[in-house]
Amino acid sequence: MDFRLTDEQAALRESVRDFAREVVAPVIAEHYERHTFPYEVIRQMGKMGLFGLPFAEEYGGMGGDYFALCLALEELARVDSSVAITLEAAVSLGAMPIYRFGTDEQKATWLPRLLSGEALAGFGLTEPGTGSDAGGTQTRAVLDGDEWVINGAKAFITNSGTDITAMVTVTAVTGTNPDGSKELSTIIVPTGTPGFTVAPGYSKVGWTASDTHELTFDDCRVPAANLLGERGRGFAQFLRILDEGRIAIAALAVGLAQGCVDESIRYAKERHAFGRPIGDNQAIQFKIADMELKAHTARLAYYDAAARMLAGEPFKRQAAIAKLHASTIAVDNAREATQIHGGYGFMNEYPVARFWRDSKILEIGEGTSEVQRMIIARDLGL
Numbered sequence: 001m002d003f004r005l006t007d008e009q010a011a012l013r014e015s016v017r018d019f020a021r022e023v024v025a026p027v028i029a030e031h032y033e034r035h036t037f038p039y040e041v042i043r044q045m046g047k048m049g050l051f052g053l054p055f056a057e058e059y060g061g062m063g064g065d066y067f068a069l070c071l072a073l074e075e076l077a078r079v080d081s082s083v084a085i086t087l088e089a090a091v092s093l094g095a096m097p098i099y100r101f102g103t104d105e106q107k108a109t110w111l112p113r114l115l116s117g118e119a120l121a122g123f124g125l126t127e128p129g130t131g132s133d134a135g136g137t138q139t140r141a142v143l144d145g146d147e148w149v150i151n152g153a154k155a156f157i158t159n160s161g162t163d164i165t166a167m168v169t170v171t172a173v174t175g176t177n178p179d180g181s182k183e184l185s186t187i188i189v190p191t192g193t194p195g196f197t198v199a200p201g202y203s204k205v206g207w208t209a210s211d212t213h214e215l216t217f218d219d220c221r222v223p224a225a226n227l228l229g230e231r232g233r234g235f236a237q238f239l240r241i242l243d244e245g246r247i248a249i250a251a252l253a254v255g256l257a258q259g260c261v262d263e264s265i266r267y268a269k270e271r272h273a274f275g276r277p278i279g280d281n282q283a284i285q286f287k288i289a290d291m292e293l294k295a296h297t298a299r300l301a302y303y304d305a306a307a308r309m310l311a312g313e314p315f316k317r318q319a320a321i322a323k324l325h326a327s328t329i330a331v332d333n334a335r336e337a338t339q340i341h342g343g344y345g346f347m348n349e350y351p352v353a354r355f356w357r358d359s360k361i362l363e364i365g366e367g368t369s370e371v372q373r374m375i376i377a378r379d380l381g382l
């Protein structure tokens with residue numbers, strides 16, 4: 001048991017920390033306010049190799065692992081979550097399905113651009129009528145000669161409508177299994193395919209500098225060769241992608257929770273009330289101590305889940321625990337950090353206001369807190 005970082009991991013963490021402070025922090029508030037996508041920041045993240053972190057060098061990756069991605073996400077989210085979720089969704093939801101399940105040709109076609117950050121991919125699972133219950137998928141794909149014809153809609157798809165979005169993977173019903181259940185498969189749909197429409201971006205409470213759209217497919221035709229992996233494996237594919245993704249979201253949540261500690265310490269030292277810094281009051285000190293405790297323990301939970309995954313051991317329960325705990329404490333820390341900032345905490349110009357607005361989605365996206373509890377209970381044999 002040794003959760004200390006190697007020199008290489010510590011160096012990565014430092015370089016992303018510096019990047020977040022020096023490059024992201026100065027520009028992100030304006031993007032957040034205007035709801036614009038930070039293309040220049042994303043381009044620089046691509047140059048740093050962040051989009052290729054957990055992928056093999058033969059596809060243009062950095063030859064690192066999933067834990068390296070998590071370290072980068074934590075450091076980015078310590079400063080801003082829109083940028084962090086853009087990386088998380090691009091890597092763990094966008095490129096990873098192609099990397100894990102794609103044919104050699106699909107990997108050669110898509111991975112070099114996705115891993116360099118020149119292009120982004122979306123992951124189309126959620127639908128307007130069904131999210132937690134992915135078995136309720138209504139989007140259908142029918143094989144017509146050597147083409148799939150897709151009809152349906154997807155909701156809340158991250159990175160699906162930027163100027164550099166190259167494609168989305170779409171989960172669709174492609175038939176009926178022998179037991180009567182839906183046969184689900186995943187199909188690659190390149191941006192610009194006729195019949196594939198990207199709606200204008202949602203007006204969101206948080207993550208406003210990230211890209212999220214509803215997608216519709218109206219007799220949208222793609223080559224049969226765009227099937228990702230085997231027909232009928234869609235369910236197993238997205239379960240694997242989401243299990244891993246939960247560790248990444250936990251890391252992002254820990255970053256936000258730690259950012260709340262950073263900002264609270266800074267403010268508690270400079271803000272005076274009753275003739276002394278508010279941080280001289282034990283009530284404020286205890287709040288910050290509890291926030292640090294929560295960030296630390298949630299970090300250990302995602303380190304543990306990542307270690308199990310990388311060792312090839314079962315990690316479903318630990319990933320769900322990490323995601324559930326980290327998202328819960330991120331919301332707690334954002335609430336307390338806002339409280340420590342008083343009225344200024346309610347002003348958008350302060351980072352804690354962004355943290356507060358960005359924290360709630362962590363209890364919803366990539367499986368709600370209720371879904372995490374279902375996964376944990378099921379894994380305990382209930």
Ligand SMILES: Cc1cc2nc3c(=O)[nH]c(=O)nc-3n(C[C@H](O)[C@H](O)[C@H](O)COP(=O)(O)OP(=O)(O)OC[C@H]3O[C@@H](n4cnc5c(N)ncnc54)[C@H](O)[C@@H]3O)c2cc1C
Nearest residue numbers: 123124125126130131132156157158364365366367368370
């Ligand atoms: C900003 C943003 C980005 C997103 N990005 C993506 C993306 O890139 N790709 C993608 O596919 N999806 C994405 N999502 C969708 C997200 O994963 C879903 O919103 C989430 O899984 C919940 O699904 P839902 O919204 O349909 O809620 P529902 O499933 O309708 O749930 C509503 C409520 O009921 C609860 N509930 C449901 N079933 C049960 C049960 N059995 N027991 C107890 N409680 C239950 C839920 O926990 C929740 O509280 C994104 C969402 C947002 C907001």
